[in-house]
Structure formats: structure tokens, C-alpha cells
Amino acid sequence: MAAITRPRGAERVLATDRFATEIRLARLNILIAFIALALGGLMGVLQILQYNGIDLYRFIKPILPGGYYQGLTLHGVLNVLVFTTFYIIGFLTLITAKAFDKPLVHKGLGWFTFWLMLGGLLMTALPILLNNATVLFTFYPPLKADGFFYLGLTLVVVGTYFLLLNQALTYRVWRKENPKAKIPLPAFMAIVTMSMWVIATIGIAAEMLFLLIPWSFGWVEGTDVLLARTLFWFTGHPIVYFWLLPAYISWYTMIPKQAGGKLFSEPMARVSFVLFLVLSIPIGIHHQYTDPGISAIWKLVHFIFTVGVFFPSLLTFFNVVASLEHAGRSRGGKGWLAWIFALPWKSATFTAQVFAMILFAFGGAGGVINASYNLNLVVHNTAWISGHFHLTVGSAVALSFMGMGYWLVPYLSGRRLFSNFLGLAASWCWLIGMILFSHFMHMLGLLGVPRRSMLGGAPYFNESTYAGVAEWRLLLPVAMVGGLVMFVSAILFYTNMVLTITRGQPEPNQQIPFAEKISGPEDVPAVLDRFWPWVVGAIMLIAINYGPTLYYLISTSRLNIPGLRPW
Amino acid sequence: MMKNSSKLVGYIFEFAWILPSVAIPVAVITAVIITAFAVGIRVPDIAGRIDPVAINNVAPFNEPGVRELAPGRYEATLIAQTFLFTPNEIEIPAGSDVTFVLTSRDVIHGFKIVGTSVNMMAVPGQISKMTAHFPEPGEYLILCHEYCGSGHHVMYGKIIVK
Ligand code: HEM
Ligand SMILES: [Cu+2]
Ligand SMILES: [Cu+2]
Numbered sequence: 001m002a003a004i005t006r007p008r009g010a011e012r013v014l015a016t017d018r019f020a021t022e023i024r025l026a027r028l029n030i031l032i033a034f035i036a037l038a039l040g041g042l043m044g045v046l047q048i049l050q051y052n053g054i055d056l057y058r059f060i061k062p063i064l065p066g067g068y069y070q071g072l073t074l075h076g077v078l079n080v081l082v083f084t085t086f087y088i089i090g091f092l093t094l095i096t097a098k099a100f101d102k103p104l105v106h107k108g109l110g111w112f113t114f115w116l117m118l119g120g121l122l123m124t125a126l127p128i129l130l131n132n133a134t135v136l137f138t139f140y141p142p143l144k145a146d147g148f149f150y151l152g153l154t155l156v157v158v159g160t161y162f163l164l165l166n167q168a169l170t171y172r173v174w175r176k177e178n179p180k181a182k183i184p185l186p187a188f189m190a191i192v193t194m195s196m197w198v199i200a201t202i203g204i205a206a207e208m209l210f211l212l213i214p215w216s217f218g219w220v221e222g223t224d225v226l227l228a229r230t231l232f233w234f235t236g237h238p239i240v241y242f243w244l245l246p247a248y249i250s251w252y253t254m255i256p257k258q259a260g261g262k263l264f265s266e267p268m269a270r271v272s273f274v275l276f277l278v279l280s281i282p283i284g285i286h287h288q289y290t291d292p293g294i295s296a297i298w299k300l301v302h303f304i305f306t307v308g309v310f311f312p313s314l315l316t317f318f319n320v321v322a323s324l325e326h327a328g329r330s331r332g333g334k335g336w337l338a339w340i341f342a343l344p345w346k347s348a349t350f351t352a353q354v355f356a357m358i359l360f361a362f363g364g365a366g367g368v369i370n371a372s373y374n375l376n377l378v379v380h381n382t383a384w385i386s387g388h389f390h391l392t393v394g395s396a397v398a399l400s401f402m403g404m405g406y407w408l409v410p411y412l413s414g415r416r417l418f419s420n421f422l423g424l425a426a427s428w429c430w431l432i433g434m435i436l437f438s439h440f441m442h443m444l445g446l447l448g449v450p451r452r453s454m455l456g457g458a459p460y461f462n463e464s465t466y467a468g469v470a471e472w473r474l475l476l477p478v479a480m481v482g483g484l485v486m487f488v489s490a491i492l493f494y495t496n497m498v499l500t501i502t503r504g505q506p507e508p509n510q511q512i513p514f515a516e517k518i519s520g521p522e523d524v525p526a527v528l529d530r531f532w533p534w535v536v537g538a539i540m541l542i543a544i545n546y547g548p549t550l551y552y553l554i555s556t557s558r559l560n561i562p563g564l565r566p567w
Numbered sequence: 568m569m570k571n572s573s574k575l576v577g578y579i580f581e582f583a584w585i586l587p588s589v590a591i592p593v594a595v596i597t598a599v600i601i602t603a604f605a606v607g608i609r610v611p612d613i614a615g616r617i618d619p620v621a622i623n624n625v626a627p628f629n630e631p632g633v634r635e636l637a638p639g640r641y642e643a644t645l646i647a648q649t650f651l652f653t654p655n656e657i658e659i660p661a662g663s664d665v666t667f668v669l670t671s672r673d674v675i676h677g678f679k680i681v682g683t684s685v686n687m688m689a690v691p692g693q694i695s696k697m698t699a700h701f702p703e704p705g706e707y708l709i710l711c712h713e714y715c716g717s718g719h720h721v722m723y724g725k726i727i728v729k
Contacts, residue, residue, distance in 0.1 A: 069717060136714050140675050142691060143716070225675065225690050268581065289610045290687045292695035296612040303599065307592040314588035322580065373599045374608040377686040381677050381712035448681030450712035458720040466708045466725075468681065519577065560618060561691045564673050566649045566716025 021107045022097045025114055027412045029090025032118070033083045034405070034497065037398065040078030041490050043071040048437070048483035050456040051476050066131040068454040069567060073128055076137030080393055082121060084243045085156060087401050089117065089163055091246055091408070092190045096167050098512050099187035100174045104166045113162040120155030123148050134567040136452065138232065139212070141223045144563025147216035154208045157201050164194040182521035182529050185266055186253045186514065189273050193245040195535055196238060196277045199542070203234025203284070215563060224557045226293045230285070234546065237284040241276050243393055247400035248273075250353065251320050257515035258350045258407075259343055261327025265519040268319050270528040275312035278537045279305060282545035289376045298549050303373040305545060313364060320357065326518065348423025352403025355431040356396050359438075363391030366442065381452070384445025387438040395438075399430050402493055407513060409497055415504030422496040429489030436482030440475045447471050611687045614696040617670055622646060627668060633657055641665045647676035647689040650718035652709060656725045659701060666698040677712035680726060688713060701728045 017023065046056050050068055057067040064070055093113075097104050104110055126148065127133035133145035139153075171183070171191065183191075207228050215223045256263045263269065285302035288294055325339055333342025344350045366388045369375050379385060410417045417423065445451070449472055455461050461469055527533060602608050622628045627644040631653050634642050643665050646653045659665055669678055671689040679686045680699065687695045701707075711722035 066717070069714065069719070072714075134717075140713075142674050143714075224692065226693055229675075229690070265577065265581070292611050292688065292690055292693040293613055293616070296610055299610055300600075300603070304596055307595050310592045310595075311588050314584070314591075318581070318584040318588075322577075368595060372595060374603050374610055374684070375599065377608070377610065377684045380686050381679065448679070448708065448710070450677065450679065450710045452712070452714040452719065453710075454720040458723075460708055460710065460723040464708070464723075466681075466706055468708070556616065558616075558618075558692065560620075564649075564716075566674060566718070 018103055019094075019097055021110055022094045022103060023412055025110050026090040026094040026408075028114060029086045029093070029117075030405075030408065030412065032121070033085075033087035033090065033401075034494075036078040036082035036086065038490070038494060040075050040083060041487075043075035043078075045483060045487045046071055047075065048480045050454060052480045053456050055456060064131075066134045066567060068457075069136070070128070070131050070134045072452065073134050073136050077124070077128060079398070080243070081137055081153070081156075083401075084393070084397065085160065086117065086121075088193075088242065088246045089113065089160055091249075091404070092167075092194065093163060095186050095249065095512070096170065096190045099184040099190070099514070100170060101184075102170060102174055105170045105173055106166050109162050109166045109169075113159050113166070116159035116162070117156045120152045120157075120159060123152030123155065125152070127152075131567070138236070140232070141212060141215070141225055141228050142561045142563045143567075144216055144565055147213060147218075150208050150212045150216055154205065154213070157204065157208075160194075160201075161198055164191070164198050167191050167194060182524050185263075185269065185517075185521070186249055188270065188529070189245065189249045189253070191531060192273045192277050192534070193242065193249070195531060196245070196280055196538070197242045199535070199538055200235050200238035200242065200281050203231040204236075207231035207235075211559075215559075220559055222558075222560045222562050224553070224559055225561050226291065227553045227557050229291065230288065230294070230549065230553055233284040233287040234281070235284075237287060238280040240393065241280040243397045245273070245276060247353075247356065247397050247404075248316060250400060250404050251316070251357065252323075253515055254404075254513045255320065255350065255353055255515070256323040256327060257513045258347065259324055259327035261323055261330050261515075263515050263517040263520075264319050264322035264326060265523075266517045266521060267519060267524050267528060268315055270524060272312035272315040272319070274528065274534040275315075276309070277534045278541060279309050279312070281538060282541040283309065284546075285549065286371050286376075289373060290380050293553070294549060295552075298545070300373060301545060303371060305541075306371040307368070310368065317361070323515075324354075346420070346424070348417070348420045348427060349403050349406035351424055352406065352427040352430070353400050355427050356399035356403060359391045359399065359431065359434055360396035362438070363388060363396060367392065379445055381450060382445035383441045383449040383451050386451050387441030387443075387445060390434060390438050390441070395430070395434050399427070399434075402430075403427065405493075405497060407510075409500055410504065410507065411510045411512065413501045413504065414506060414508050414510070415500055416507045418496050418499035418504050422492050426489045426492035426496065429485050429492065433482045433485030433487075433489055437479050437486060438482070440479035440482065444472060444475050444479065447475070608684055611695055611697055614668075614694040616692055617694055619670070619672055619691045622670065622672055628670060633659060633665075636666075639663045642668060644668045645678070645724075646670060646672055647678065647711065647715075647722075648672035649674065649716050650711070650722040652678075652711075652722070652724040654724070656727065658727045658729060661704045661728050662702060664698060664700050666696060669695040674715050675713050676715045676722065677710065679710045679712045681708040681710060683707065686712075701726070704728050 127146035133149035135143040135145045211223050211228045214220045252269045283302045283306040286306045289299050328339030328342045331342040333339030406423045631644045631646050636642050669689050671691045676689040683699045685697050685699045687697050705728050707726040709724035
């Protein structure tokens with residue numbers, strides 16, 4: 001039935017499109033990403049219901065024998081490892097080629113990237129689904145998953161490296177043809193993002209290759225838990241910038257156009273990106289403030305550099321808001337702030353992404369608290385942290401990616417968005433639901449509610465004599481209402497997307513909404529058009545900030561902790 | 568001409584924004600350093616390694632529990648393992664300073680005393696240490712706040728301050 005109603009027009013157009021490969025790759029990657037988000041998000045709903053004593057896990061025992069924690073593993077892995085990575089690789093593949101106005105030079109490499117990542121994904125998914133890898137998305141040893149879980153994740157990461165290679169090869173050819181031109185901003189940003197990512201993943205690659213894979217396959221007896229954890233967070237912090245920077249690419253290079261204006265400053269946008277490249281990685285120990293075995297002085301140094309990231313973040317905030325103001329005024333808006341009302345609030349893609357920015361502003365403020373050395377002791381591993389990252393990756397990233405979907409899915413499928421109204425409704429629901437959910441999760445965290453716990457079954461919550469739990473009981477239902485409103489948002493979003501690709505009016509020749517600039521490439525100094533100085537800067541800072549700690553951990557390391565499967 | 572003057576206005580705005588973008592981080596760093604080194608709220612530091620197989624034979628973990636070091640100063644030694652703390656309940660007099668010395672016998676666990684600044688990870692192979700002051704009598708929850716397996720949510724303990 002669907003096959004009949006679906007005209008093959010879009011496919012036929014593709015055959016003559018110079019960018020056919022990029023479009024196909026983006027389609028597949030983003031399709032996988034959104035399927036992952038759907039399943040992962042569903043697990044989130046089960047979690048917040050469980051917190052409130054509504055246990056739906058018992059009904060799905062045959063498919064989810066590991067219950068809450070297997071579901072939580074799926075929630076983390078699907079939402080922040082699979083959804084993000086596949087979406088980003090698909091999006092950056094397309095954006096790089098389109099911005100250079102040049103297909104990626106190596107089509108085979110593009111497909112190789114895709115198949116490697118897909119193979120890795122399947123290899124990782126199987127053990128999780130069989131309850132043989134209920135180790136959450138952080139997979140801290142000595143929790144010991146099936147070896148293929150680690151191998152699969154490694155393949156996904158290695159697959160992404162080939163996008164950077166493809167970008168670099170394409171850039172070289174482009175540079176020969178355009179010796180004088182500045183790199184188009186979206187391509188520059190895409191390459192900076194991938195460069196940062198590849199350097200950042202040295203940590204997790206080392207953890208996988210030297211510690212977890214040999215240990216989980218039984219080739220070595222034990223492992224070093226703290227070293228593994230430190231290597232994990234070497235990648236684990238910058239990974240959040242890997243998720244965020246593609247959303248920033250949309251905020252900088254597309255939102256101004258979608259808002260009806262221009263980007264305020266391209267040089268400033270480039271400054272913030274290269275600073276993210278330099279500063280994202282050498283700060284990962286801020287996730288280990290409460291860890292033993294790491295010097296408090298290096299923790300303090302990482303704290304100071306973490307706060308340094310505040311600077312490019314505020315630059316982004318300023319630049320994006322200034323661009324929005326320009327758009328508002330171009331549309332006839334007036335006054336100090338009244339221009340805000342002149343913005344295209346009737347556009348789903350615009351509204352979703354601006355809501356993502358608003359939620360992110362709160363996430364950023366909370367992030368400063370998390371990062372603040374001893375203040376972290378108040379919030380570490382409490383529900384506060386859950387509240388925090390649902391604002392960051394769960395909104396700034398996920399809501400932006402969904403919002404971009406309102407033009408990207410039509411663009412990739414050659415069809416008109418099924419319903420802008422549904423998109424607007426979904427965006428409002430996510431905003432309202434997330435405000436409720438995250439606010440109350442933050443508060444619960446301050447009251448001591450731990451994260452990663454099946455609260456509904458916890459004796460300290462249900463039976464203990466501790467007086468504080470009375471307050472937990474008051475706030476948990478409100479967080480649940482927030483979660484359910486987010487669930488409604490997701491249903492609206494997916495309905496819209498499915499109807500777009502199956503029922504949307506064919507509309508070929510759509511354009512990517514690349515924005516013009518008020519201060520553009522002519523104002524960009526040469527150093528902001530290069531990669532190497534910043535890559536070298538990043539590596540040097542990493543050596544300084546991580547060198548002594550890694551040297552100490554490796555030189556005192558003992559591979560004496562056996563694995564355990566306590567689930 | 569028009570374009571240039573609007574650029575100038577742009578630069579002024581940029582500068583006006585850059586100032587607080589630098590000032591706020593500097594203020595945050597200063598405030599935290601003061602609380603850490605003048606007020607003394609510290610994060611865990613290096614406190615040594617331990618072989619998890621040898622836990623039962625190595626002091627202080629061979630005798631987990633509370634010991635008085637000096638009047639009003641105590642050391643509480645705890646072992647975390649799936650899914651309990653040993654000892655699971657600690658009694659101390661009000662007004663005392665307690666240093667918690669902790670390790671894990673198996674996987675990573677968490678150790679948070681709700682309502683205090685004690686918050687640390689129990690990592691197999693490592694010793695964790697933190698000190699807190701308990702001014703008032705009352706009951707405090709110790710929670711394992713790191714996923715440690717299917718019984719993670721049943722892992723908790725208590726501190727009774729008398
Ligand atoms: C309907 C939407 C959602 C709901 C109701 C929801 C709910 C929850 C809850 C209650 C937790 C805490 C579980 C625990 O600590 O025991 C959680 C954890 C988490 N959520 Fe969500 N979530 C949703 C969507 C998302 C999205 C869109 C993302 C990211 C793209 C996300 C990422 C995460 C991550 C990374 C964790 C931490 C997992 C871990 O600790 O291993 N969630 N979620
Ligand atoms: Cu971080
Ligand atoms: Cu636990």
C-alpha cells in the first residue's frame with residue numbers, strides 16, 4: 001500500500017543530483033538516529049513512571065528481562081551514543097559537501113563510514129538486548145559486558161574517523177580550486193567539530209583497545225578501574241561538545257536565515273569554534289571531582305579551564321541573539337526587546353530551535369555549578385545531574401536536532417513537511433514538559449535523590465525512617481507530569497515525520513537554509529581559516545592538563561581487578 | 568559608509584559583551600578557590616591504593632567501623648560491595664568530625680551522605696577519604712549513587728548522630 005502511494009519522484013531526481021551520495025548517506029544516518037531516539041525516549045517514560053510507583057517493566061519482561069537497568073542502558077546508549085552520533089555524521093556529511101558546493105571526493109569512503117558504524121551498532125545492540133551488557137552508557141569496569149558490546153562501540157567510533165578523512169581530502173581539492181577564498185563557514189565548523197572529536201576519542205579508543213576489549217574477551221585477567229574511568233572521561237566530556245557543535249552550526253549558519261536575518265559576525269563564530277576545539281578536551285577531570293586516586297590540584301586546574309569554556313559559550317549566546325535581533329528588526333520589530341515578537345514564531349523549525357536555546361541557557365547555568373569543584377559535591381550523581389543533562393543533550397541537542405528535522409527531513413525526502421502546526425505543538429510540549437521535568441529533577445537532586453537508581457523499588461525511599469523522603473514524594477509526581485508532556489511531544493514529532501515521508505506533497509529542489517552574514521568572510525583573519533594551529537594548541541593543552549595524571553595512573557597501574565556481572 | 572558605522576556599533580556591543588564574559592568566569596573561579604582553601608571544603612585527593620583481594624588483611628579495612636582518634640575526632644572505615652556497606656549503620660556523638668575511609672570490594676559504588684558535603688566514589692583498588700562535621704543529632708542517609716548492579720537501589724546505610 002505504502003509502496004503505491006509513494007511516488008518514486010524523489011529517487012529519480014536523486015539520480016541526476018551531484019549530491020546524491022551525501023543525500024542518501026544523510027537519509028540513512030538520520031533515519032537510524034530517529035529510530036534510536038524513539039526507542040530510547042520510550043525507556044525514559046518507563047523510568048519516570050517507575051519513580052512514581054508505576055512499574056510497566058513487568059509487562060515487557062520477555063523482551064526486557066533486565067528491567068529498569070537494562071532499560072536505562074538502552075535509554076543512555078540509544079539517546080546519547082546512537083541518536084547523536086548517527087545524526088551528526090549524517091548532517092555533517094551533507095553540510096560539508098553542500099557548503100563547499102562540492103561532493104565529498106571519496107564516495108566509497110562515505111559508504112565505508114556508514115557500514116562500519118552500522119556494523120558496530122548491530123554488534124553493540126545485540127548484547128544489550130540480550131541483557132548481556134547492562135552496564136549503562138558509561139560502561140565503567142569492572143562491570144563486565146559481553147566483549148562484542150565494547151568492540152561494536154569501538155567500530156562506531158572508528159567509523160566516524162573516516163568522515164574526517166573524507167572532509168580533509170575534499171578540503172584539499174577545494175583549496176586547490178579556490179586558493180584565495182575563505183573556507184565556507186559551515187564547512188569550517190563541520191571540520192573543526194570532527195577534528196575535535198577525533199582527538200577527543202583517543203581516550204575512549206585507548207580504554208577500549210588496551211583495557212576493556214582484551215579483558216572482556218578474557219585475554220587478560222583484570223583491569224585498572226580508575227585508569228579506565230579517566231580515559232573514559234577524557235572522551236566523555238568533549239563528547240558533549242561533539243553533540244552540541246552541530247546544533248551550534250545550525251544556530252549560527254541556518255537559524256539567522258530561517259529567522260529572516262543574517263549572522264551577526266562570522267569572525268566571532270569562528271573564534272568560538274576554535275576555542276571549543278582547544279578547550280573542550282583538557283577539562284574532563286571535572287567529571288571525577290569525587291574520585292579517589294586523582295590529585296586535588298589537577299582537579300582544580302581542570303575546573304579553571306572548564307570555566308574558561310564559559311567564554312566561547314557566551315560568545316555564541318551573544319552572536320546568536322544579535323543575529324536574532326537583526327532578524328527581528330528586519331521583519332519590522334522595534335524597541336529594546338519587542339523585536340522578539342516579530343520573529344517567525346509560526347515556524348516549527350525556528351521555534352523548536354529557539355526553545356532549545358532557551359532551555360540550554362538554564363542548562364549552562366546549572367553546568368557552571370556542576371563544574372565548580374567543591375560545589376559539585378552537593379550535586380554529583382544526584383537527580384540534579386539528570387535534570388541538567390536533559391536541558392543540555394536532551395534539549396539543546398535533541399530538540400535542535402528534532403527542530404532541524406522540520407526542514408531536513410523534507411529536504412532529504414523531497415517532500416513538504418506534513419504539518420507545521422504539529423511541529424509547533426510538539427515544540428511547545430517539549431518546552432513545557434522539559435521545564436517541569438528538569439526543574440523538579442534539579443530540586444530532587446538537592447534533596448538527595450540519587451541518580452541511576454530504581455527509586456520505586458528502593459527501601460530508603462519506601463520504608464526508611466529518614467524524614468526527608470516525604471518531600472521527595474511531593475516532587476516526583478510533578479517531574480512525572482513533565483516527562484509525560486515530553487512523551488506527548490515525541491508522539492507529535494514522530495507522527496509528523498512519518499506522515500511527511502509517506503504522505504507529504506512532493507517538493508523537489510529545496511534549499512539548505514544557509515544564512516548570509518553582516519560581518520562575513522572578508523573580516524576573517526587568516527588564522528581563523530586554518531586548522532593546524534588550533535589542533536596543535538589543543539594537543540599541547542591536553543598534554544599539560546592530562547600528562548601528569550595519566551603518567552601517574554599508568555605508571556602505578558595494576559591490572560588486578562577482575563570483572564563482575566552483578567545484574 | 569553606512570555599513571562601516573553599523574560595524575562600529577557592532578564592535579562596541581561585542582566589547583560590552585566580552586567584558587562580562589571574562590569577568591563572570593574570573594569571579595566564579597575566585598569564589599570557589601576561597602571556599603576550597605580558606606573555608607576548607609575540599610574534594611577527595613590521592614589517598615593510596617589497595618589490592619581488593621587483600622582488603623580483609625590490610626588495616627584499616629580489616630576492622631571496618633568507627634574509631635576515636637582524639638576527643639571529638641573519629642575515623643569511620645567502610646567497605647562497599649554489592650549491595651551493602653560494611654558497617655551499614657554508624658553511631659557518632661553530635662559535634663564530632665568524622666573522616667570516612669572507604670574502598671570497594673568489587674565494582675564501583677557511590678557514597679553520598681545526604682545533607683552533608685560528603686560525596687565520593689568507592690573504586691576497587693583505590694582508597695577514598697573525606698571528612699565532615701556533624702553538629703546536630705539526627706539520622707543521615709548514606710546512599711550508593713553509582714549503578715553497581717541489579718540491586719543498586721537497595722544499597723544504603725545510616726549514620727545516627729546522638
Ligand atoms: C520523554 C522523554 C524523556 C524522559 C521522560 C526521560 C527520563 C529520564 C529519567 C527519569 C532518567 C533518570 C534515570 C536514572 O537516573 O535512574 C533519565 C536519564 C537519562 N536520560 Fe532521559 N528522558 C527523556 C528523554 C531523554 C533524551 C531526549 C535524552 C538525550 C538525547 C536523554 C538522555 C538521558 C541520559 C544520558 C540519561 C542518563 C542515563 C544514565 O544515567 O546512564 N533522555 N532520563
Ligand atoms: Cu563535562
Ligand atoms: Cu550502587
